[in-house]
Amino acid sequence: MRICNEKCRNCWAIRFCNICFTWLIYNDEIDKNKMNRMCRNLKRTIINAFLWYLYILERKPKAFEILFDEKNIKGGGECV
Numbered sequence: 394m395r396i397c398n399e400k401c402r403n404c405w406a407i408r409f410c411n412i413c414f415t416w417l418i419y420n421d422e423i424d425k426n427k428m429n430r431m432c433r434n435l436k437r438t439i440i441n442a443f444l445w446y447l448y449i450l451e452r453k454p455k456a457f458e459i460l461f462d463e464k465n466i467k468g469g470g471e472c473v
């Protein structure tokens with residue numbers, strides 16, 4: 394995959410990012426203010442998700458086992 398946006402290339406959140414650039418286009422250009430707002434919000438959401446994950450894991454180390462157990466994945470974890 395080729396990443397054209399310079400800001401994204403250097404972004405720590407890129408592997409978790411779900412921002413679609415079609416949301417950011419205004420008059421055939423990327424609306425930088427909108428992008429900055431959306432990036433900031435997305436990064437906060439990611440940080441909060443990690444904080445919650447760690448918070449729960451500290452208190453209940455087995456809390457997420459059910460999510461990663463292949464028996465609980467529809468189709469036994471195989472690609473369909």
Ligand code: SF4
Pocket residue numbers: 398400401402404405406407410411412431432433435436
């Ligand atoms: S958060 Fe923003 S800068 Fe980072 S990858 Fe997503 S769109 Fe790019």
